Amino acid sequence: MTPDTKQTGPVAAETENLQEVIKRARFVLFDFDGPICRLFAGHSAETVAKDLVKWLERQGLRGLLTEEERVHPDPMAVLYAVNRRHPHSDLVVELEERLTQQELKAVPSAWPTEFADPLIRTWSAVGARLAVATNNSPRTAATYLESRGLAGCFAPNIYGRTQDLHHLKPHPHCLVRALNVMGAAASDALMIGDTPTDFDAAQRAGVPFLGYARNAEKEKELRSAGAGEVVRSLETVLQMVRGDDVNPAR
Template identity: 40%
Template sequence: MTADEKLVEVLERARAVLFDFDGPICSVFAGEPAPGVARDLRERLAEWDVAVELDDELADDPLEVLRAAVRFGDKVTRTADDLLTGAEISAVRLAEPTPGGVESMRACRAAGLRVAVVSNNSAAAVNEYLALHQLVDLVEVVVGREYGKPDLMKPHPKPIHDALKRLRIGPDVALLVGDSLTDVDGSRAAGIACIAYANKPGKDRLLAAADAQVDDMQVLADHLSGLARRNAG
């Protein structure tokens, strides 16, 4: 089966598409780079005598700093979440839309598919971005990370299960579009299909367990538009 055939097969089974936020829809930290946000978060926590130490490959990821805060207890974790949420809301005001991302959401609606966003970023940041770009009417459900509980972020299946519950649909008719291993693993854990947005060299291998892949969100939008035309005919 070709890559296009896999993609079509996954799309034709779906009644709802769950989009990850950072990647498929926009680059959250394009204007305020993630390494600086992660560094600021660690420095703010240091004021609480909390030293978050991470391996080099994780130290520049603000979400990994939040995950690491768990070991210092609930109060520190909630403080870290508050700080990160504020940074995310600031960052999305400068975020760069992903080419083909909005087009994919619009094409979903044209094809009669429901749209949700399921993100490890805060729901407040996602909603801020959607409002700024006048996309609120496209998205039926937004599920961000659960406050103060970074251990429940993807790849934990709970955010996906929460979205399905709010959409009142089963996992057999939903799919997630994501650009990271946490998205693929989270989809597997939740029992839903996954389309990987493999937008960087090596991601096609990293995300090989996905049901289908695209390297350009516009490709997904075009296939969805084709589905809309077939449904209309």
């Protein structure tokens, strides 16, 4: 048995497993930032985080954050930190709205994830019901999808961040909302996400999960979290939805 032959067996089995997962999916829940686009590709998330920190400082609230939180590159980390100390406060409401406005500002320079647009259109065309389940603002996701001509593939099923921040993933709230509104059983659905929190939310909702990893580091994170099905390109998924032959060694 050659090394190539040894490798083909497990890869072919993984391809077959993925085909079965996709074949069963009548309802598909997409995370937004990652599987559909890179929202902050042209409008740096780190810059947004700094903007939120500066706004807090202008309110005389510099001491509300630790030094690590003040320099964190993820704006969601700033929002989480404030919410932990002042849950359900007007401060959290204002900060969340400022983050939403920055997300909306990022939409025109967002990068579409390769093969995401045709995958969404094809899956919708063959009869799957699609939804977005994201920690971003639903206004942001809706604005982006409208700009790409994809809103009709999801409408009205876009579920995202609210002012109840404890409902953000890994809490399964937005997934469960999507399933309930669409009248979907969890076993008939599929969640496509790119982070361990997406995987955790899917697990808690009882929804099968497909990881999308744009690089080796992302794939390692997902597999370490327990994700069994992970793809490095949505092209593979698109081919399977179309019913094309997929080379298992690819």
